[in-house]
Amino acid sequence: MVKVGEETNQLDHFFEIISNQYIEEVEYKTASLSSLMEPLIVVFLGLVVGVILISMYLPMLQMSNGF
16 A cells, blocks of 8 residues: 555555554454453452452451350
8 A cells, every 4th residue: 555655646645544444443442342341340349349348247247146
């Protein structure tokens, strides 16, 4: 493509086409990656919150069972 652009003296046009293709490809890949990561992040944060809640309430439950 670069050779054809040099021969036709439209090198900037061909570089613009190539850059648009790369931009679309990067946007598609980042969108698909983020859509895959969203459920994993939600599950991870749920587990973190669950561990924090268990670590807070477990000592209180153990104290009430001791009496």
